[in-house]
Amino acid sequence: SAVISQKPSRDICQRGTSLTIQCQVDSQVTMMFWYRQQPGQSLTLIATANQGSEATYESGFVIDKFPISRPNLTFSTLTVSNMSPEDSSIYLCSVEVGRTDTQYFGPGTRLTVL
Amino acid sequence: KQEVTQIPAALSVPEGENLVLNCSFTDSAIYNLQWFRQDPGKGLTSLLLIQSSQREQTSGRLNASLDKSSGRSTLYIAASQPGDSATYLCAVLTGTASKLTFGTGTRLQVTL
Numbered sequence: 001s002a003v004i005s006q007k008p009s010r011d012i013c014q015r016g017t018s019l020t021i022q023c024q025v026d027s028q029v030t031m032m033f034w035y036r037q038q039p040g041q042s043l044t045l046i047a048t049a050n051q052g053s054e055a056t057y058e059s060g061f062v063i064d065k066f067p068i069s070r071p072n073l074t075f076s077t078l079t080v081s082n083m084s085p086e087d088s089s090i091y092l093c094s095v096e097v098g099r100t101d102t103q104y105f106g107p108g109t110r111l112t113v114l
Numbered sequence: 115k116q117e118v119t120q121i122p123a124a125l126s127v128p129e130g131e132n133l134v135l136n137c138s139f140t141d142s143a144i145y146n147l148q149w150f151r152q153d154p155g156k157g158l159t160s161l162l163l164i165q166s167s168q169r170e171q172t173s174g175r176l177n178a179s180l181d182k183s184s185g186r187s188t189l190y191i192a193a194s195q196p197g198d199s200a201t202y203l204c205a206v207l208t209g210t211a212s213k214l215t216f217g218t219g220t221r222l223q224v225t226l
Contacts, residue, residue, distance in 0.1 A: 004157075031212055042203060042216040043158075092157055096212050101146050101165075103214060105158040 002027055002097050004106035012112045013083055020079045021109045023093035028073035030096070033103070034066070037090040046091075049076045083113045116141045116208050118217035126223045127194055135189040135220045137204035142185050145207040148214070149178050149189050152201045161202075162189070194224045 003026040013019050023032065032049040046066055047055040055068040069077045080087050090108045097104060117140045127133050137147070146165045150158040162171045162178040164187070170179040177190040187204055201221045205214040 033212075033214075042218050043205075043214075044216075045213060048212070090155075094158075094214075101207055101212065102148065102160060102163050103212070104160060105150075107157040108155075110155060 002029065002095050002104045004093060004095060004104060006091075006093060006106040006109050008109055009107065010110040010112075012114065014114055015084055017083055018079055018081045019083065019111060020077050021091055021093075021111075023076045023078070023106055025074045025095050027097070030073070032070060032076045033094045033096075034068065034076075034078045035092045035094065035105075037092065037108070039088065043092065046078070080111065083111075085113045087111065088113045116144075116206060116215040118204060118206055118215050120202075120204060120217040120220050122220060123218065124221040124223075126225060128225050129194060129196060131194050131224075132190065132192050133194055133222070135191070135202050135204075135222070137187040137189070137217050139185045139187075139206050139215075139217075141208060142182050143208060144182065147178075147180055147187050148205050148207070149176075149187075150203040150205065152203060152219070154200075158203065191222075194222075196224045196226060199223050 005024045007022045034046040035043040037043045046061045047057040049055045049068050049070040051070045067079045092108045094103045094105045121136045148163045149161045164171045164180040175192040180187045201219045203219045205216045
């Protein structure tokens with residue numbers, strides 16, 4: 001398994017600003033993922049963060065809006081840029097451990113944009 | 115495109131009842147299926163993972179089955195307790211990039 005922490009746990013931000021969310025894992029992992037959970041909805045994959053290369057974004061998500069960094073095998077950041085109220089969501093990171101195909105999730109960051 | 119649906123969307127049962135949550139998916143070419151639990155405002159906790167070659171997995175009072183050919187999975191919870199109250203999500207892993215597609219979730223409330 002893996003222990004995953006996220007910072008901040010929650011934030012309230014003003015429209016037009018940006019927020020960077022950090023994800024830290026207690027072991028080295030190859031694949032890290034960022035998900036968004038809009039109010040009352042299920043989880044949607046934003047992108048896959050690969051160490052040493054650019055993130056791979058899903059349809060509907062672009063790098064200019066959600067830039068991602070992956071400087072090493074235990075850490076990643078997701079920035080939500082030029083925020084609008086529609087960005088109010090829970091943002092979760094997850095990791096795949098070993099070759100089990102099991103994904104473990106962080107506690108999430110609850111973002112509210114006013 | 116893979117789509118995952120969960121029925122019912124919400125369920126309320128008295129303590130002690132056995133219950134079944136349903137999950138269906140449109141593309142049967144999956145690697146595995148995973149059931150998660152999400153408490154309000156919290157992240158996800160992995161409950162059970164069933165590989166595509168398996169038919170079921172058990173952990174304590176939980177039993178998950180998988181019928182890959184028909185695109186269905188069920189999560190059986192025995193002797194439900196108030197602490198089981200949460201949203202239950204199923205997710206399927208497809209493709210070569212470890213992409214999880216999540217269902218819409220079932221919100222469970224177990225009452226005293």
